[in-house]
Amino acid sequence: MAKPTNIQGRIWVVRDPEGRPVDDIDTDMIYHNAHLAITDVAQMGRYAFGNLEGWQDFPSKAEPGDILIAGRNFGCGSSRQQAVDCFVSLGVSLLVAESFGAIYRRNAINSGFPILVCPGILHESAGGLASGEVLKVDLKTGELRKDGAAVARAQGFSDVQMGIYQADGLFNFARRHNL
Amino acid sequence: MPQTMIEKILARHTGDEVEPGRVIWLDLDVRTARDFGGANVVKHLEREYPEDPVADPARTFFTFDCVVPANTIPYANNQQICREFARRHGIRVFDVDMGIGSHVVIEQGLAVPGCTLVGTDSHLNILGAVGAFGQGMGDQDIAFTFKTGKTWFEVPRSIRVRVKGRLDEPLSAKDLNLAILGQIGSTGGLGHSMEFYGEAIEGLSLAGRITLASMATEMGAVVALIPPGEEVAEYCGKRAGRRVEPVVADEDAEYAEEIDVDIRGLRPLVARPGAPHDVVEAASVKGVRIDSAFFGSCTNGRLEDFEVAASILEGRRVAPHVMAKVVPATREVYGQLLGRGLLEMFYDAGVIVSNPGCGGCASGQIGMTGRGEVQISTSNRNFRGKQGAGDTYLASPATVAASALAGEIASP
Secondary structure, rough: OOOEEEEEEEEOEEEOOOOEEEEOOOOHHHOOOHHHOOHHHHHOOOOOOOOOOOOHHHHHOOOOOEEEOOOEOEEOOOOOHHHHHHHHHHHHOOOOOOEEHHHHHHHHHOOOOOOEEEOOOOOOOOHHHHHHHHHHEEEEOOOOEEEEEEEOEEEOOHHHHHHHHOOHHHHOOOOHHHO | OOOHHHHHHHOOOOOOOOOOOOEEEEEOOEEEEEHHHHHHHHHHHHHHOOOOOOOOOHHEEEEEEOOOOOOOOOHHHHHHHHHHHHHHHHOEEEOOOOOOOOHHHOOOOOOOOOOOEEEEEEEHHHHHHHHHEEOOOOHHHHHHHHHHHHEEEEEEEEEEEEEOOOOOOOHHHHHHHHHHHHHHHOOOOOOOEEEEEEEHHHHOHHHHHHHHHHHHEEEEOOOOOOOOOOOHHHHHHHOOOOOOOOOOOOOOOOEEEEEEEEEEOOOOOEEEOOOOEEEEEHHOOOEEEEEEOOOOOOOOHHHHHHHHHHHHHOOOOOOOOOEEEOOOOOOHHHHHHHHHHHHHHHHHHHHEEOOOOOOOHHOOOOOOOOOEEEEOOOOOOOOOOOEEOOOEEOOOOOOOHHHHHHHHOOOO
């Protein structure tokens, strides 16, 4: 069964406690190295953003289907898959950032976890976006809509990203292609 | 079509057309997993490919370097999961005694100019130091490479960095590294392959090249490639037991961007707590009281780095309130320190000397910083909370040594 290419959800705009956009959120802020002994994805959600100032209570507030809006170079730092898996664990449906750390981007794509690159989404467009609002996002075209009106346009999924997403992960994708 | 270094290396490892922005299937000469991520890799393999999880055990390795030896039961369990998997499938383990995997693969002749090597260490792009394509990846990615020996990869665009000027004492590769990072920032290389040229680059030893290449990740880059000179080619050839031919860029290759870095007049630098790219002259934060000093990590854990520190510390003692730690990158480096009397010298200077490994960057065997603690470190990342609850400055071995003696940040 094909997975949805349109996602609707409540957004969380990642700002610091003073309301400023945060860039360079590294993998230790997302999922600290103190929890790396855990290998069960179901256990990872409770530590999401555990080392990001002002966001430690995110796991208790997040609901399945929520969308995260973040700044530049999100997920820089370590190669840890857990920094993606902790959001999967919480049921986050989509992560939109101005840019991603290279390894983070691969990890998300390989997990079949939807991410979109949208330059300006936090620093420019987010003047008009607030946590709690609802966005409708087309993963193919990258269009982000609020109340029926387009508010920003991300880069749509690449072919390999869509293939892995539809296969629900790298391993199934590879099987479909006899790899 | 003339090709950049990365394009040429990738082209030799794929049947697909190599062009920036294209996704190719890339053959990987060597695949590794460390103790962080390793157990997750095993878990994926046993779930997804229970019959036949490893394509080629001779090209597959575990390298334990983060928590060595394990200091908690969960970490010990994870290492044991990897060891038992390795035994069942004939995979070699560079165990908790061996040191940082990205250095071990160079010493063992597994990483040679022009090769492709992946693992769960995000600083594996350090292999750009020998002109190789190294890449850190997540545990699903690495599990897939254990099984198939290949991965999908988007060919990155290339940036050419031209460095003008020379590195004279007390400057070292770390100052050069911080100068570049301070200039281009944390996203200056984002998603790109960087290549480095200039007199200062050509003059770098292998240790200096490792230092420079190690912080590609902090620049956002996929890899920082340094064209191998004769010294590197000879070293790698000797370690591999065969002749290696460096892969270099075509002269008329096209770059997406050119960056000029002028290091004439450069003075010793530090990165202030919170961001590796928040770089200032060490002299501008002179006098900041420190509680601890760290020498080591994949960035500055070679013999040459410790020799610089030793030349400053010799015959003296670190300030009484300073906790100073030395962690050699590998067992081989540890042996060199032993053989040259440097262990004794560090002991006499009041420094704690640990077994080899990553040390402070990964809650490792050497401990973390406490709230309010100020550390100056030769490592590569000082993101808030990473090395504990304290504040970490990044600097060269010379600057850290001078600061350890003074008990406050000092410029060498």
